[in-house]
Amino acid sequence: xxxxxxxxxxxxxxxxxxxxxxxxxxxxxxxxxxxxxxxxxxxxxxxxxxxxxxxxxxxxxxxxxxxxxxxxxxxxxxxxxxxxxxxxxxxxxxxxxxxxxxxxxxxxxxxxxxxxxxxxxxxxxxxxxxxxxxxxxxxxxxxxxxxxxxxxxxxxxxxxxxxxxxxxxxxxxxxxxxxxxxxxxxxxxxxxxxxxxxxxxxxxxxxxxxxxxxxxxxxxxxxxxxxxxxxxxxxxxxxxxxxxxxxxxxxxxxxxxxxxxxxxxxxxxxxxxxxxxxxxxxxxxxxxxxxxxxxxxxxxxxxxxxxxxxxxxxxxxxxxxxxxxxxxxxxxxxxxxxxxxxxxxxxxxxxxxxxxxxxxxxxxxxxxxxxxxxxxxxxxxxxxxxxxxxxxxxxxxxxxxxxxxxxxxxxxxxxxxxxxxxxxxxxxxxxxxxxxxxxxxxxxxxxxxxxxxxxxxxxxxxxxxxxxxxxxxxxxxxxxxxxxxxxxxxxxxxxxxxxxxxxxxxxxxxxxxxxxxxxxxxxxxxxxxxxxxxxxxxxxxxxxxxxxxxxxxxxxxxxxxxxxxxxxxxxxxxxxxxxxxxxxxxxxxxxxxx
Amino acid sequence: xxxxxxxxxxxxxxxxxxxxxxxxxxxxxxxxxxxxxxxxxxxxxxxxxxxxxxxxxxxxxxxxxxxxxxxxxxxxxxxxxxxxxxxxxxxxxxxxxxxxxxxxxxxxxxxxxxxxxxxxxxxxxxxxxxxxxxxxxxxxxxxxxxxxxxxxxxxxxxxxxxxxxxxxxxxxxxxxxxxxxxxxxxxxxxxxxxxxxxxxxxxxxxxxxxxxxxxxxxxxxxx
Numbered sequence: 115x116x117x118x119x120x121x122x123x124x125x126x127x128x129x130x131x132x133x134x135x136x137x138x139x140x141x142x143x144x145x146x147x148x149x150x151x152x153x154x155x156x157x158x159x160x161x162x163x164x165x166x167x168x169x170x171x172x173x174x175x176x177x178x179x180x181x182x183x184x185x186x187x188x189x190x191x192x193x194x195x196x197x198x199x200x201x202x203x204x205x206x207x208x209x210x211x212x213x214x215x216x217x218x219x220x221x222x223x224x225x226x227x228x229x230x231x232x233x234x235x236x237x238x239x240x241x242x243x244x245x246x247x248x249x250x251x252x253x254x255x256x257x258x259x260x261x262x263x264x265x266x267x268x269x270x271x272x273x274x275x276x277x278x279x280x281x282x283x284x285x286x287x288x289x290x291x292x293x294x295x296x297x298x299x300x301x302x303x304x305x306x307x308x309x310x311x312x313x314x315x316x317x318x319x320x321x322x323x324x325x326x327x328x329x330x331x332x333x334x335x336x337x338x339x340x341x342x343x344x345x346x347x348x349x350x351x352x353x354x355x356x357x358x359x360x361x362x363x364x365x366x367x368x369x370x371x372x373x374x375x376x377x378x379x380x381x382x383x384x385x386x387x388x389x390x391x392x393x394x395x396x397x398x399x400x401x402x403x404x405x406x407x408x409x410x411x412x413x414x415x416x417x418x419x420x421x422x423x424x425x426x427x428x429x430x431x432x433x434x435x436x437x438x439x440x441x442x443x444x445x446x447x448x449x450x451x452x453x454x455x456x457x458x459x460x461x462x463x464x465x466x467x468x469x470x471x472x473x474x475x476x477x478x479x480x481x482x483x484x485x486x487x488x489x490x491x492x493x494x495x496x497x498x499x500x501x502x503x504x505x506x507x508x509x510x511x512x513x514x515x516x517x518x519x520x521x522x523x524x525x526x527x528x529x530x531x532x533x534x535x536x537x538x539x540x541x542x543x544x545x546x547x548x549x550x551x552x553x554x555x556x557x558x559x560x561x562x563x564x565x566x567x568x569x570x571x572x573x574x575x576x577x578x579x580x581x582x583x584x585x586x587x588x589x590x591x592x593x594x595x596x597x598x599x600x601x602x603x604x605x606x607x608x609x610x611x612x613x614x615x616x617x618x619x620x621x622x623x624x625x626x627x628x629x630x631x632x633x634x635x636x637x638x639x640x641x642x643x644x645x646x647x648x649x650x651x652x653x654x655x656x657x658x659x660x661x662x663x664x665x666x667x668x669x670x671x672x673x674x675x676x677x678x679x680x681x682x683x684x685x686x687x688x689x690x691x692x693x694x695x696x697x698x699x700x701x702x703x704x705x706x707x708x
Numbered sequence: 709x710x711x712x713x714x715x716x717x718x719x720x721x722x723x724x725x726x727x728x729x730x731x732x733x734x735x736x737x738x739x740x741x742x743x744x745x746x747x748x749x750x751x752x753x754x755x756x757x758x759x760x761x762x763x764x765x766x767x768x769x770x771x772x773x774x775x776x777x778x779x780x781x782x783x784x785x786x787x788x789x790x791x792x793x794x795x796x797x798x799x800x801x802x803x804x805x806x807x808x809x810x811x812x813x814x815x816x817x818x819x820x821x822x823x824x825x826x827x828x829x830x831x832x833x834x835x836x837x838x839x840x841x842x843x844x845x846x847x848x849x850x851x852x853x854x855x856x857x858x859x860x861x862x863x864x865x866x867x868x869x870x871x872x873x874x875x876x877x878x879x880x881x882x883x884x885x886x887x888x889x890x891x892x893x894x895x896x897x898x899x900x901x902x903x904x905x906x907x908x909x910x911x912x913x914x915x916x917x918x919x920x921x922x923x924x925x926x927x928x929x930x931x
Binding site for chain 1 (some may be wrong): 783786
């Protein structure tokens with residue numbers, strides 16, 4: 115340890131309640147705030163999905179009290195077609211932005227990136243505080259759409275133009291609802307840009323002595339790569355939202371074409387490009403998929419290594435593969451637009467990198483599986499969810515091969531096949547990454563342990579439930595079930611209704627299983643058994659070498675010095691099963707990076 | 709009449725070692741049992757990296773606006789060409805001049821830091837830069853008002869829409885640069901100014917100048 119007793123923290127420990135728990139500059143508090151926000155958002159998003167699923171299974175079912183949410187959208191507690199689309203839009207938006215982006219990246223990254231790099235805090239703590247509160251305001255603006263007269267927008271989380279840009283004439287929520295949506299996402303972008311700025315500079319400049327880039331844990335690499343993606347992707351989405359708002363409020367014509375007739379009325383706009391929105395949105399939108407999943411890859415790798423008691427087959431190749439995913443994610447966005455009428459040559463140009471991106475994905479998966487092969491995995495809630503992550507990522511990824519080919523995608527694009535694909539590979543996988551991280555780092559974050567029995571029950575129900583929900587989606591898609599239909603008329607879709615009912619029941623059961631997690635989380639936070647020591651999982655990275663919970667400046671009077679790679683497990687000749695990064699003990703390890 | 713006596717400015721030559729972390733293991737991996745005294749701080753100050761990260765984000769934002777302009781121009785026949793307000797060319801000279809004065813200021817202050825001279829820090833060129841920056845914003849405002857008085861508003865035509873969006877977006881970012889200059893002057897006069905802060909602010913300001921010249925060229929070619 116390097117004596118830092120004379121060194122001052124970047125900012126002193128807060129003393130007032132407001133500065134300590136509300137407008138805190140401490141990255142750990144901010145991380146917890148992000149986590150709490152994501153948890154609330156996840157509950158809201160899941161509740162919306164329940165309402166949608168009940169409507170899909172039993173179209174005329176009166177959901178008690180639904181009229182309280184919207185008397186117009188649910189007269190007599192029965193959902194109108196428009197309201198179904200509004201709930202669907204809000205479900206997708208809230209889950210993608212405020213859960214899948216916020217929890218694995220902003221929440222865990224804020225708490226653990228500075229600690230894993232050996233820093234006292236982020237270099238720009240005021241920006242960090244602003245990033246959370248800006249995100250919080252964005253969430254409030256988004257949710258406020260439920261309480262305006264027309265309700266939230268019904269255009270889907272992608273907000274395709276011209277529907278999103280024509281104003282109230284486009285339907286319920288297409289006026290003020292879209293403006294609130296675009297304003298919320300624009301504000302959200304600012305928060306993520308501020309966060310990414312801190313993450314990148316923390317990784318590059320704040321590492322402690324001895325912490326070379328290759329000595330960073332895989333979770334830190336996941337956050338670092340994601341922050342670079344976030345910086346470039348959100349910087350593009352924000353101007354798109356500004357242009358969309360201007361089309362609404364200033365009467366400009368960025369996205370609305372000439373002579374567009376809606377409800378018998380010619381709109382005053384002229385010459386706008388509907389494809390322009392798609393280009394701007396998907397330039398952000400596809401990297402966003404990796405913004406949601408790459409932190410999970412890092413977290414899951416970190417969790418698995420600790421429980422396998424041995425490093426991955428190749429630390430470097432895993433990092434390079436995650437980096438390749440990030441780079442390629444910008445080259446493939448056009449595959450979301452195969453049915454937009456794009457030039458077939460362009461389609462091939464986007465199809466090729468889409469197929470290529472499966473290579474680093476496959477390498478990552480093979481490294482995970484190869485590393486798991488023959489190991490004596492410690493089975494606990496965290497490692498189970500990490501395995502579940504891999505399972506979901508593979509299952510969802512396989513269907514990506516089909517969708518990468520324009521000839522197949524044209525048939526499958528607007529069906530439930532796509533919905534099943536992205537829910538598994540991006541949604542459920544990322545959620546499993548969040549769960550793995552929660553069970554793994556909970557002792558460090560709170561000083562208490564979560565209940566293992568409840569955790570494993572939560573895993574079993576979630577794992578089975580997720581497959582029961584999303585695998586049938588692929589079948590529905592191949593059977594021609596178009597996505598975003600809120601009801602099934604007397605046609606070929608009628609025989610599929612029992613499948614929808616099965617999915618709905620599965621979704622309700624799986625949703626209730628999440629209550630086990632929430633109970634476990636809240637109960638353990640206050641009443642759970644105290645963590646037996648600072649390193650209950652016998653990990654090697656820096657978060658396990660400091661106190662539990664970590665002090666204000668993370669490491670107290672002694673700043674760490676790093677001597678080893680992050681994952682020195684089962685080291686021959688070492689005094690224990692593992693060697694901490696901060697241990698000056700000399701070891702002869704074949705795993706040590708040079 | 710009371711006289712306020714300020715303490716001489718305290719200026720850091722580099723990032724203080726008391727920052728605790730950030731000694732940068734990147735180029736200094738510590739071998740087990742190695743001699744810690746041989747490990748020298750090597751990381752740049754976070755402000756130096758942070759400003760480049762921020763500029764990368766701004767570059768992406770304006771790249772998005774640019775691609776939107778190009779795609780939108782080609783999507784319909786309604787694009788109207790118009791002559792840019794002539795004051796924009798004067799504004800361009802002003803922002804170039806502001807970069808020159810800021811560079812002079814930066815060099816004077818850096819020399820002052822190295823020489824560790826007692827007395828007031830040379831802030832004069834910073835004030836001139838600040839005035840030029842404000843003059844630029846005033847000039848841009850004049851251009852907007854001039855167009856508006858001629859009946860050309862944000863929604864008149866898509867070409868005007870892009871003119872307003874790009875110039876307002878640039879001016880908004882430039883206001884951030886003015887805030888940075890005020891902060892530098894404040895720190896120089898009343899507290900501790902780090903060289904990295906001065907350099908980062910200068911870099912941001914020069915970038916705003918370069919960005920404006922790029923936007924002017926783009927608007928001149930496309931509008």
